[in-house]
Amino acid sequence: GAVVSQHPSWVICKSGTSVKIECRSLDFQATTMFWYRQFPKQSLMLMATSNEGSKATYEQGVEKDKFLINHASLTLSTLTVTSAHPEDSSFYICSARADRLWGYTFGSGTRLTVV
Amino acid sequence: KNEVEQSPQNLTAQEGEFITINCSYSVGISALHWLQQHPGGGIVSLFMLSSGKKKHGRLIATINIQEKHSSLHITASHPRDSAVYICAVTGNQFYFGTGTSLTVIP
Numbered sequence: 639g640a641v642v643s644q645h646p647s648w649v650i651c652k653s654g655t656s657v658k659i660e661c662r663s664l665d666f667q668a669t670t671m672f673w674y675r676q677f678p679k680q681s682l683m684l685m686a687t688s689n690e691g692s693k694a695t696y697e698q699g700v701e702k703d704k705f706l707i708n709h710a711s712l713t714l715s716t717l718t719v720t721s722a723h724p725e726d727s728s729f730y731i732c733s734a735r736a737d738r739l740w741g742y743t744f745g746s747g748t749r750l751t752v753v
Numbered sequence: 754k755n756e757v758e759q760s761p762q763n764l765t766a767q768e769g770e771f772i773t774i775n776c777s778y779s780v781g782i783s784a785l786h787w788l789q790q791h792p793g794g795g796i797v798s799l800f801m802l803s804s805g806k807k808k809h810g811r812l813i814a815t816i817n818i819q820e821k822h823s824s825l826h827i828t829a830s831h832p833r834d835s836a837v838y839i840c841a842v843t844g845n846q847f848y849f850g851t852g853t854s855l856t857v858i859p
Contacts, residue, residue: 665760672847676794680843680851681839681849681850681851681852682796682839682849683849684846684847684849697846729794731794733796733798741802742786742798743798744788744795744796744797744798746793746795747793747794747796748794748796749794
């Protein structure tokens with residue numbers, strides 16, 4: 639089946655630094671990838687949709703300059719949290735859909751802690 | 754008001770019980786998804802529905818487009834089914850329910 643690999647699983651960083659999270663589709667080409675964040679005890683919130691070779695579409699209220707998304711190939715999308723603040727601490731998860739597939743496959747998530 | 758409402762929020766069941774989780778939505782959709790999130794955070798897509806009913810093992814998902822309602826059923830529940838179950842719909846955008854936390858007690 640379709641597998642999405644997300645790295646790292648967890649990361650701790652200092653305030654002001656940047657963190658990159660990778661999401662790779664291992665056995666299919668993901669024309670579209672989605673990035674979500676989840677706060678404790680809350681459901682997923684879609685942050686942005688990335689399409690290979692074009693600019694990401696951000697949801698209302700998500701700062702595009704803070705959360706940089708790059709989808710340069712059909713198998714890799716990255717989310718970079720720039721100038722991280724403690725309030726950016728959250729669980730980030732990606733999902734992907736290939737045109738030929740019915741459903742969505744999710745990465746295992748990245749728990750970011752900014753200290 | 755949320756576009757996707759789930760009930761119940763929390764559910765505790767004895768092993769072997771039949772479980773139903775409900776989802777109602779208020780927007781036009783192209784598909785409805787049931788997701789399972791385990792304590793570690795990883796998410797598994799269980800079903801994607803646009804009509805009717807789907808079954809996978811002990812899991813059954815139904816959708817009534819006219820009533821804008823879906824149910825997820827788990828037959829013969831097991832402790833390993835303990836997780837958060839999330840209903841999500843896709844239309845013009847994604848909308849997620851707040852999840853149902855299920856605990857199955859041996």
